[in-house]
Amino acid sequence: MTxxxxxxxxxxxxxxxxxxxxxxxxxxxxxxxxxxxVRADARQAERDARRQARQEDGL
Ligand SMILES: [Zn+2]
Known part of the structure; x- marks a missing residue:
């Protein structure tokens, strides 16, 4: 907090x-x-990364 x-x-x-x-x-x-x-973009990027990780795990 600033x-x-x-x-x-x-x-x-x-x-x-x-x-x-x-x-x-x-x-x-x-x-x-x-x-x-910017905040919405960050949220979207996080979601994409999570989805990608899940696909690589084969789930
Ligand atoms: Zn300003």
């Missing part, structure tokens, strides 16, 4: 504005969407 006063998008260091349409601590909607997209 308590930095920055946008939660790791590649962005702007000040978060909060409120408005942002559910978290992002400086802008594009940053929020990008962050969600």
């Amino acid at each position: 308590d930095r006063d920055e946008c939660r998008n790791l590649s962005c260091s702007n000040e978060p504005r909060g409120g408005g349409g942002f559910s978290g601590r992002f400086c802008s909607t594009p940053c929020e969407l990008k962050y969600e997209h």
